[in-house]
Amino acid sequence: MELNTSSTFQTAVRPELRNLFREAERTWAARADLRALYGSIDSLDFWVWMVWHGAGEDPRIAAAELPFPPSELLERVAGWGCSHDTFRKGGIVDWRRVVTTLRDAGFTFERGHVLEFGCGCGRILRHFARFAHACQFTGVDIDADAIAWSREHLKFADFRAISTLPPMDLPDASFDAAYSFSVFTHLPLDAQRAWLAELARVLKPGALASLTFHGRRAIERWLDGTSPSTTPTAERLRGDLVKFADEGYLFYEFGRMTSPHASNEEHWKKLDRALYGNTFLSRSFVEREWTRHFEIVALHPAPDDWQDFAVLRRR
């Protein structure tokens, strides 16, 4: 099938992405049902279909996917026993939310340089292959193993290992947009302040950032016992709710973390507990604390009852 000239897919010429885009075009041409459902090969939802359903149903699409990280690295971002299917489905759903929060705020993904702060092994960033013909992507993380794997296997983006506290070795005002998923959910207040200032430094004035945090809905999951994490226990969190109502901020250091992977045992041991745990923020706290360098564009209560999104604009 000939693609119309407005298709963004045909310009995806990077060798490691060619098979993936070829499969998208082949599938689009072969599936009248998908064409009726999604209208355009450029539709975001068609891309989500390719990853969520296509890769599971069609071995040719699965064979064209970008490689999967080893299980140790999957575990670090998505929990012990995370399968490829869970990794791809969780990643594409979270990717879609990142894209729509930024798009709704005016970032089109037609050009520009986008930063992921705390990208791990690229669970979300890998799906930005969809826009690699138009935008540049950089992922940063303190996890040097995840960065080394991503650099070798997700060649369409640039990856950098960073320290637990700023600065990053990135120039001032060099990014048009940034996002961070499930990182500010783990940082105490001083580290949040330092990283927000650093993100503001590397973003251009007027640039957008979409950052997730644990808000009221995540607290409810802790209290009803459906949170996958027990730091803190539901009982302890319940006891701190008055403090949360007053201050809008709670932070709990992680206790000892164990893993069947020896390399992950070492990895968890090296983490500075004072700088990594579970953090809960109220909307008014975000409005007060996250606005030194940014204005709030939107606050989206967690669509998955887990990660709220704050969409910010660099002043």
Ligand SMILES: C[S@@+](CC[C@H](N)C(=O)[O-])C[C@H]1O[C@@H](n2cnc3c(N)ncnc32)[C@H](O)[C@@H]1O
């Ligand atoms: C829960 S994982 C989320 C990873 C990725 N955003 C995703 O959604 O798959 C949290 C990530 O934050 C990284 N991280 C923790 N502290 C950090 C810090 N101070 N600066 C940057 N990244 C940090 C961890 O190494 C880890 O990759």
